[in-house]
Amino acid sequence: MTTEMQDIAITEEKPLLPGQPNPAKDAEAAARILLDQGQEHSIETPHGLLHVTLHGTSNTRRPAILTFHDVGLDSKSCFSPLFKFEEMQEIVKNFTLVHIDAPGQEEGAATYPMGYQYPSMEQIAEMIPAVQTYFNFRTVIGVGVGAGAYILSRFTMAHPDSVEGLVLINIDPQARGWMDWAAQKITTLTSSLTEQILSHLFSQEEMSANADLVKSHRDRISKAPNLINIELFWRGYNSRRDLIIDRTSNFKCPVMLVVGDQAPYEEAAVECNSKLDPTTTSFLKMADAGGLPQLTQPSKLTEAFKYFIQGMGYMASSVMTRLSRSRTTSLSSSYSMEGERERSRTLSQSSQGGQMPPSPSHTMEVSC
Numbered sequence: 325m326t327t328e329m330q331d332i333a334i335t336e337e338k339p340l341l342p343g344q345p346n347p348a349k350d351a352e353a354a355a356r357i358l359l360d361q362g363q364e365h366s367i368e369t370p371h372g373l374l375h376v377t378l379h380g381t382s383n384t385r386r387p388a389i390l391t392f393h394d395v396g397l398d399s400k401s402c403f404s405p406l407f408k409f410e411e412m413q414e415i416v417k418n419f420t421l422v423h424i425d426a427p428g429q430e431e432g433a434a435t436y437p438m439g440y441q442y443p444s445m446e447q448i449a450e451m452i453p454a455v456q457t458y459f460n461f462r463t464v465i466g467v468g469v470g471a472g473a474y475i476l477s478r479f480t481m482a483h484p485d486s487v488e489g490l491v492l493i494n495i496d497p498q499a500r501g502w503m504d505w506a507a508q509k510i511t512t513l514t515s516s517l518t519e520q521i522l523s524h525l526f527s528q529e530e531m532s533a534n535a536d537l538v539k540s541h542r543d544r545i546s547k548a549p550n551l552i553n554i555e556l557f558w559r560g561y562n563s564r565r566d567l568i569i570d571r572t573s574n575f576k577c578p579v580m581l582v583v584g585d586q587a588p589y590e591e592a593a594v595e596c597n598s599k600l601d602p603t604t605t606s607f608l609k610m611a612d613a614g615g616l617p618q619l620t621q622p623s624k625l626t627e628a629f630k631y632f633i634q635g636m637g638y639m640a641s642s643v644m645t646r647l648s649r650s651r652t653t654s655l656s657s658s659y660s661m662e663g664e665r666e667r668s669r670t671l672s673q674s675s676q677g678g679q680m681p682p683s684p685s686h687t688m689e690v691s692c
Contacts, residue, residue: 362378362379362421363379364377369450373427374424374425374455376422377423379423380420381420386419387419388421389420389464390452390461390464391421391423391467391468392467393471393472394494394616396525396545398430399430402616403423406626409623420461424452426448429553440556444560445563456486463488465488465489465636466480469494470494470496470615473495474497477497484577490579493618494617495593497567498595516546521545525588526588529586530615534614569599569600571602578635579604580607581607583608584610586612586614594607610625
Protein backbone atom coordinates (compact mmCIF):
# COMPACT_ATOMS: atom_id res chain seq x y z
CA MET A 325 0.00 0.00 0.00
CA THR A 326 1.56 3.23 -1.17
CA THR A 327 1.17 6.38 0.81
CA GLU A 328 1.54 9.59 -1.18
CA MET A 329 2.96 12.45 0.65
CA GLN A 330 1.90 15.98 -0.35
CA ASP A 331 3.52 19.25 0.61
CA ILE A 332 1.02 21.55 2.20
CA ALA A 333 1.88 25.24 2.54
CA ILE A 334 0.73 26.64 5.85
CA THR A 335 0.70 30.39 6.38
CA GLU A 336 1.37 31.31 9.96
CA GLU A 337 -0.05 34.57 11.22
CA LYS A 338 2.32 35.90 13.82
CA PRO A 339 1.27 38.61 16.20
CA LEU A 340 3.12 41.88 15.89
CA LEU A 341 6.00 42.09 18.27
CA PRO A 342 6.47 45.21 20.36
CA GLY A 343 8.11 47.86 18.25
CA GLN A 344 7.00 46.40 14.92
CA PRO A 345 5.01 48.75 12.63
CA ASN A 346 1.26 48.27 12.33
CA PRO A 347 0.16 49.48 8.87
CA ALA A 348 -3.50 49.89 9.86
CA LYS A 349 -2.73 51.97 12.94
CA ASP A 350 -0.12 53.99 11.06
CA ALA A 351 -2.67 54.86 8.38
CA GLU A 352 -5.22 55.85 11.02
CA ALA A 353 -2.69 58.03 12.81
CA ALA A 354 -1.69 59.67 9.52
CA ALA A 355 -5.35 60.39 8.75
CA ARG A 356 -5.82 61.99 12.17
CA ILE A 357 -2.75 64.17 11.71
CA LEU A 358 -3.97 65.23 8.26
CA LEU A 359 -7.39 66.08 9.68
CA ASP A 360 -5.83 68.07 12.51
CA GLN A 361 -3.29 69.93 10.38
CA GLY A 362 -5.54 70.31 7.36
CA GLN A 363 -4.73 70.20 3.68
CA GLU A 364 -2.63 73.15 2.53
CA HIS A 365 -3.19 74.72 -0.88
CA SER A 366 -1.62 77.57 -2.84
CA ILE A 367 -4.36 79.16 -4.92
CA GLU A 368 -3.75 81.47 -7.85
CA THR A 369 -5.86 84.64 -7.76
CA PRO A 370 -6.02 87.85 -9.81
CA HIS A 371 -3.67 89.52 -7.30
CA GLY A 372 -1.23 86.73 -6.51
CA LEU A 373 -1.10 83.49 -4.57
CA LEU A 374 -3.11 82.77 -1.43
CA HIS A 375 -2.17 80.15 1.13
CA VAL A 376 -5.30 78.29 2.24
CA THR A 377 -5.76 75.41 4.70
CA LEU A 378 -8.78 73.12 4.33
CA HIS A 379 -10.19 70.96 7.11
CA GLY A 380 -12.81 68.41 6.12
CA THR A 381 -14.16 67.91 2.63
CA SER A 382 -15.33 70.46 0.10
CA ASN A 383 -18.15 68.12 -0.94
CA THR A 384 -20.89 69.24 1.39
CA ARG A 385 -24.30 70.83 1.03
CA ARG A 386 -23.69 73.16 3.92
CA PRO A 387 -21.76 76.40 3.59
CA ALA A 388 -18.07 76.28 4.40
CA ILE A 389 -16.80 78.25 7.39
CA LEU A 390 -14.20 80.63 5.94
CA THR A 391 -11.87 82.53 8.27
CA PHE A 392 -9.58 85.51 7.83
CA HIS A 393 -7.05 86.58 10.48
CA ASP A 394 -5.90 89.95 11.82
CA VAL A 395 -2.62 91.81 11.32
CA GLY A 396 0.28 90.34 13.28
CA LEU A 397 -1.31 86.89 13.22
CA ASP A 398 -1.69 84.05 10.75
CA SER A 399 -4.55 81.59 10.45
CA LYS A 400 -3.00 79.21 12.99
CA SER A 401 -2.19 81.71 15.73
CA CYS A 402 -5.50 83.51 15.23
CA PHE A 403 -7.97 80.61 15.02
CA SER A 404 -6.43 77.29 16.11
CA PRO A 405 -7.26 77.70 19.83
CA LEU A 406 -10.89 78.47 18.95
CA PHE A 407 -11.52 75.73 16.42
CA LYS A 408 -9.61 73.12 18.45
CA PHE A 409 -11.64 74.01 21.54
CA GLU A 410 -13.57 70.99 22.80
CA GLU A 411 -17.05 72.52 22.56
CA MET A 412 -16.34 73.73 19.03
CA GLN A 413 -15.86 70.19 17.71
CA GLU A 414 -19.59 69.74 17.22
CA ILE A 415 -19.46 72.56 14.67
CA VAL A 416 -16.16 71.49 13.10
CA LYS A 417 -17.40 67.98 12.35
CA ASN A 418 -20.53 69.33 10.62
CA PHE A 419 -18.93 71.99 8.42
CA THR A 420 -15.98 72.30 6.09
CA LEU A 421 -13.46 74.70 7.59
CA VAL A 422 -11.15 76.80 5.40
CA HIS A 423 -8.54 79.23 6.75
CA ILE A 424 -7.15 81.93 4.47
CA ASP A 425 -3.79 83.54 5.15
CA ALA A 426 -3.30 87.07 3.85
CA PRO A 427 -0.54 87.22 1.20
CA GLY A 428 2.85 86.46 2.71
CA GLN A 429 1.51 86.01 6.26
CA GLU A 430 1.52 82.21 6.52
CA GLU A 431 4.12 80.35 8.54
CA GLY A 432 7.26 79.86 6.48
CA ALA A 433 6.31 82.43 3.82
CA ALA A 434 9.15 83.82 1.71
CA THR A 435 10.02 87.46 2.39
CA TYR A 436 8.86 89.86 -0.28
CA PRO A 437 11.61 91.80 -2.08
CA MET A 438 12.23 95.49 -1.51
CA GLY A 439 9.71 97.59 -3.42
CA TYR A 440 7.10 94.84 -3.65
CA GLN A 441 3.62 96.25 -4.29
CA TYR A 442 1.46 94.62 -1.62
CA PRO A 443 -2.24 94.26 -2.54
CA SER A 444 -4.70 96.69 -0.96
CA MET A 445 -7.46 95.53 1.37
CA GLU A 446 -9.92 95.79 -1.53
CA GLN A 447 -7.67 93.66 -3.73
CA ILE A 448 -7.27 91.01 -1.03
CA ALA A 449 -11.08 90.85 -0.78
CA GLU A 450 -11.14 90.33 -4.56
CA MET A 451 -8.90 87.26 -4.13
CA ILE A 452 -11.50 85.33 -2.10
CA PRO A 453 -13.80 84.33 -5.02
CA ALA A 454 -10.88 82.34 -6.46
CA VAL A 455 -10.84 80.29 -3.24
CA GLN A 456 -14.56 79.61 -3.58
CA THR A 457 -14.12 78.54 -7.18
CA TYR A 458 -11.11 76.36 -6.37
CA PHE A 459 -13.02 74.33 -3.78
CA ASN A 460 -16.40 74.65 -5.50
CA PHE A 461 -18.02 76.27 -2.46
CA ARG A 462 -21.45 77.62 -3.28
CA THR A 463 -21.70 79.71 -0.11
CA VAL A 464 -19.65 80.41 3.03
CA ILE A 465 -20.05 81.64 6.59
CA GLY A 466 -17.31 84.20 7.11
CA VAL A 467 -15.43 84.63 10.40
CA GLY A 468 -12.98 87.55 10.46
CA VAL A 469 -10.93 89.31 13.12
CA GLY A 470 -9.73 92.93 12.84
CA ALA A 471 -8.25 93.36 9.37
CA GLY A 472 -9.80 90.01 8.42
CA ALA A 473 -13.22 91.29 9.46
CA TYR A 474 -12.76 94.32 7.23
CA ILE A 475 -11.65 92.17 4.27
CA LEU A 476 -14.57 89.74 4.65
CA SER A 477 -16.97 92.69 4.86
CA ARG A 478 -15.62 93.99 1.55
CA PHE A 479 -16.01 90.53 0.02
CA THR A 480 -19.57 90.17 1.32
CA MET A 481 -20.64 93.55 -0.04
CA ALA A 482 -19.28 92.67 -3.48
CA HIS A 483 -20.64 89.09 -3.48
CA PRO A 484 -23.77 89.03 -1.30
CA ASP A 485 -25.06 85.76 -2.76
CA SER A 486 -21.87 83.95 -1.74
CA VAL A 487 -22.17 84.62 2.00
CA GLU A 488 -24.85 83.10 4.24
CA GLY A 489 -23.59 84.61 7.49
CA LEU A 490 -20.85 86.85 8.80
CA VAL A 491 -19.09 86.94 12.18
CA LEU A 492 -17.02 90.12 12.58
CA ILE A 493 -14.72 90.32 15.61
CA ASN A 494 -13.28 93.71 16.56
CA ILE A 495 -14.14 95.36 13.27
CA ASP A 496 -13.25 98.98 12.54
CA PRO A 497 -15.04 99.99 9.31
CA GLN A 498 -13.64 103.52 9.26
CA ALA A 499 -10.57 104.68 7.36
CA ARG A 500 -7.85 106.52 9.22
CA GLY A 501 -8.67 110.21 9.61
CA TRP A 502 -6.14 113.04 9.54
CA MET A 503 -5.71 112.92 13.30
CA ASP A 504 -5.23 109.16 13.19
CA TRP A 505 -2.76 109.57 10.33
CA ALA A 506 -0.71 112.13 12.28
CA ALA A 507 -0.76 109.98 15.41
CA GLN A 508 0.35 106.98 13.36
CA LYS A 509 3.26 108.97 11.91
CA ILE A 510 4.42 109.93 15.40
CA THR A 511 4.00 106.36 16.62
CA THR A 512 6.04 105.09 13.69
CA LEU A 513 8.92 107.33 14.76
CA THR A 514 8.76 106.43 18.44
CA SER A 515 7.60 102.79 18.49
CA SER A 516 8.78 99.62 16.79
CA LEU A 517 6.58 97.77 14.34
CA THR A 518 5.95 95.08 16.95
CA GLU A 519 4.70 97.60 19.52
CA GLN A 520 2.47 99.28 16.93
CA ILE A 521 0.80 95.98 16.12
CA LEU A 522 0.45 95.05 19.78
CA SER A 523 -1.39 98.33 20.39
CA HIS A 524 -3.74 97.30 17.58
CA LEU A 525 -4.34 93.84 19.07
CA PHE A 526 -4.55 94.83 22.76
CA SER A 527 -5.76 97.78 24.78
CA GLN A 528 -3.47 99.43 27.35
CA GLU A 529 -5.56 97.91 30.11
CA GLU A 530 -5.17 94.46 28.63
CA MET A 531 -1.41 94.87 28.20
CA SER A 532 -1.14 95.37 31.94
CA ALA A 533 -3.66 92.72 32.98
CA ASN A 534 -2.63 89.97 30.56
CA ALA A 535 1.13 90.34 30.42
CA ASP A 536 1.88 86.70 29.57
CA LEU A 537 -0.38 86.67 26.51
CA VAL A 538 1.00 90.00 25.30
CA LYS A 539 4.59 88.81 25.80
CA SER A 540 3.98 85.64 23.79
CA HIS A 541 2.70 87.70 20.86
CA ARG A 542 5.48 90.25 21.22
CA ASP A 543 8.09 87.50 21.00
CA ARG A 544 6.35 85.79 18.07
CA ILE A 545 6.00 88.98 16.00
CA SER A 546 9.45 90.44 16.75
CA LYS A 547 11.15 87.16 15.85
CA ALA A 548 9.05 86.42 12.75
CA PRO A 549 11.30 85.74 9.73
CA ASN A 550 8.71 87.39 7.45
CA LEU A 551 8.49 90.63 9.46
CA ILE A 552 8.72 92.67 6.26
CA ASN A 553 5.58 90.94 4.98
CA ILE A 554 3.78 91.69 8.24
CA GLU A 555 4.74 95.34 7.91
CA LEU A 556 3.30 95.46 4.36
CA PHE A 557 0.00 93.99 5.57
CA TRP A 558 -0.02 96.49 8.47
CA ARG A 559 0.53 99.43 6.12
CA GLY A 560 -2.18 98.18 3.80
CA TYR A 561 -4.68 97.94 6.63
CA ASN A 562 -3.86 101.47 7.83
CA SER A 563 -4.49 102.71 4.27
CA ARG A 564 -7.96 101.15 4.07
CA ARG A 565 -10.95 103.10 2.85
CA ASP A 566 -14.24 103.57 4.69
CA LEU A 567 -16.76 100.76 4.52
CA ILE A 568 -19.93 102.47 3.35
CA ILE A 569 -22.44 100.97 5.75
CA ASP A 570 -26.12 101.77 6.02
CA ARG A 571 -29.18 99.73 6.87
CA THR A 572 -30.57 99.41 3.37
CA SER A 573 -27.68 98.68 1.04
CA ASN A 574 -24.95 96.62 2.68
CA PHE A 575 -25.08 93.13 4.17
CA LYS A 576 -27.89 90.88 2.95
CA CYS A 577 -27.03 88.07 5.38
CA PRO A 578 -27.19 87.67 9.18
CA VAL A 579 -24.28 89.38 10.93
CA MET A 580 -22.86 88.84 14.41
CA LEU A 581 -20.58 91.60 15.69
CA VAL A 582 -18.25 90.57 18.53
CA VAL A 583 -16.09 92.82 20.67
CA GLY A 584 -14.48 92.54 24.08
CA ASP A 585 -15.32 95.21 26.63
CA GLN A 586 -11.57 95.87 26.97
CA ALA A 587 -10.82 95.78 23.24
CA PRO A 588 -9.13 98.72 21.49
CA TYR A 589 -11.95 98.87 18.94
CA GLU A 590 -14.95 98.67 21.25
CA GLU A 591 -16.26 102.10 20.21
CA ALA A 592 -15.75 101.32 16.52
CA ALA A 593 -17.74 98.08 16.85
CA VAL A 594 -20.56 99.86 18.71
CA GLU A 595 -20.68 102.51 15.97
CA CYS A 596 -20.75 99.82 13.29
CA ASN A 597 -23.63 98.09 15.06
CA SER A 598 -25.65 101.31 15.03
CA LYS A 599 -25.42 101.44 11.23
CA LEU A 600 -26.39 97.85 10.47
CA ASP A 601 -29.86 96.46 9.85
CA PRO A 602 -31.24 95.60 13.31
CA THR A 603 -33.41 92.81 11.89
CA THR A 604 -30.37 90.75 10.86
CA THR A 605 -27.66 91.84 13.30
CA SER A 606 -26.55 90.44 16.66
CA PHE A 607 -24.11 92.38 18.81
CA LEU A 608 -22.06 90.45 21.36
CA LYS A 609 -20.04 92.46 23.87
CA MET A 610 -17.95 90.04 25.90
CA ALA A 611 -17.16 90.91 29.51
CA ASP A 612 -13.55 90.60 30.66
CA ALA A 613 -12.38 90.13 27.07
CA GLY A 614 -9.95 92.20 25.08
CA GLY A 615 -8.75 92.34 21.52
CA LEU A 616 -8.53 88.59 20.92
CA PRO A 617 -11.66 87.02 22.46
CA GLN A 618 -11.28 83.95 20.24
CA LEU A 619 -8.11 83.19 22.21
CA THR A 620 -9.07 84.33 25.70
CA GLN A 621 -12.79 83.45 25.75
CA PRO A 622 -13.22 80.49 23.33
CA SER A 623 -16.04 78.93 25.37
CA LYS A 624 -18.27 82.03 25.26
CA LEU A 625 -17.53 82.66 21.60
CA THR A 626 -18.22 79.04 20.68
CA GLU A 627 -21.57 79.20 22.43
CA ALA A 628 -22.53 82.42 20.66
CA PHE A 629 -21.40 80.98 17.32
CA LYS A 630 -23.62 77.92 17.83
CA TYR A 631 -26.63 80.14 18.46
CA PHE A 632 -25.78 82.17 15.38
CA ILE A 633 -25.59 79.05 13.20
CA GLN A 634 -28.83 77.73 14.66
CA GLY A 635 -30.52 81.02 13.83
CA MET A 636 -29.51 80.39 10.22
CA GLY A 637 -31.27 77.01 10.28
CA TYR A 638 -28.30 74.68 10.87
CA MET A 639 -27.59 72.29 13.75
CA ALA A 640 -31.11 72.63 15.16
CA SER A 641 -30.61 69.61 17.44
CA SER A 642 -27.46 70.98 19.07
CA VAL A 643 -27.79 71.35 22.84
CA MET A 644 -26.26 74.34 24.60
CA THR A 645 -25.16 72.38 27.63
CA ARG A 646 -23.11 75.14 29.23
CA LEU A 647 -26.04 77.53 29.27
CA SER A 648 -28.69 75.03 30.26
CA ARG A 649 -26.75 73.24 32.97
CA SER A 650 -24.07 75.42 34.44
CA ARG A 651 -25.02 79.06 34.66
CA THR A 652 -27.57 81.79 34.12
CA THR A 653 -27.05 84.25 31.29
CA SER A 654 -28.76 87.56 30.76
CA LEU A 655 -29.34 88.84 27.28
CA SER A 656 -30.36 92.47 27.07
CA SER A 657 -32.08 92.93 23.73
CA SER A 658 -32.66 96.30 22.17
CA TYR A 659 -35.06 96.86 19.32
CA SER A 660 -34.73 99.61 16.76
CA MET A 661 -37.34 101.16 14.53
CA GLU A 662 -36.61 103.92 12.01
CA GLY A 663 -33.28 104.55 13.69
CA GLU A 664 -34.77 105.09 17.16
CA ARG A 665 -34.61 102.68 20.05
CA GLU A 666 -38.23 102.07 20.98
CA ARG A 667 -37.99 99.63 23.81
CA SER A 668 -35.66 97.23 25.53
CA ARG A 669 -36.09 94.13 27.55
CA THR A 670 -33.97 91.62 29.39
CA LEU A 671 -34.26 87.94 28.70
CA SER A 672 -32.93 85.58 31.33
CA GLN A 673 -32.15 81.96 30.73
CA SER A 674 -32.43 79.92 33.89
CA SER A 675 -30.05 77.06 34.50
CA GLN A 676 -33.06 74.73 34.54
CA GLY A 677 -34.89 75.64 31.38
CA GLY A 678 -32.16 75.88 28.77
CA GLN A 679 -34.39 78.22 26.76
CA MET A 680 -33.09 79.22 23.34
CA PRO A 681 -32.46 82.91 22.74
CA PRO A 682 -34.04 84.58 19.76
CA SER A 683 -32.58 83.98 16.33
CA PRO A 684 -30.92 86.98 14.68
CA SER A 685 -34.17 88.74 13.84
CA HIS A 686 -33.25 91.88 15.77
CA THR A 687 -30.21 93.56 17.24
CA MET A 688 -29.08 91.81 20.42
CA GLU A 689 -26.66 93.50 22.75
CA VAL A 690 -25.34 90.63 24.79
CA SER A 691 -23.04 90.85 27.75
CA CYS A 692 -21.74 87.53 28.97
